[in-house]
Amino acid sequence: MKIAFKMYLKPGYKEEYQRRHAAIWPELKQLLQANGITDYTIFFDEATNTLFAVQQQSGDQSSQELGTTEIVQRWWAYMADIMETNPDHSPVTVPLTAVFHMD
Template structure:
């Protein structure tokens, strides 16, 4: 039986890190500024991960209850501006957008938990009398 709490929005995005800056990008993300970590959490993003391929393809994932509100909160939060300004040069083709705002989002086409929950919601066979 599924719960009555709405499922969080799952957001996946991609960016391209300049291949000659991969080491530095990885090093910077090994210890993100505490104020930036708190700003992300305060905006309502959780279960946030970044995955980096050797050619610089970066895939990010997070969950939130309201991504538009989280984006507005981060855009307005002064703690994020300095971090985003420092990170922008690492990325290819953002056309002046901040990385947190210029990343194309990917469409989710499968989620195991959602499909299992849908099976649980289906009526089962009627037992014999």
């Protein structure tokens, strides 16, 4: 199943966001893949500082639902200074509904 959601970057942090993701922690990437999360892409809308994430999910959880794991909690805390977050440091996310798909 392919899912999509949006998150919000604080103004002026596009390059820092890209830098941190270019060096994604190997153990975080391994956790995502082990839970069936692949083909994960995040797009950025500069006009609104909105991040649009799309991921293929073959397991039971999306990347955002793995927040009970220690590594995801550490990643959220690491990213909290540049993103809009909830009190537990998880990113504020809004699920998106597919309205069109072309094969």
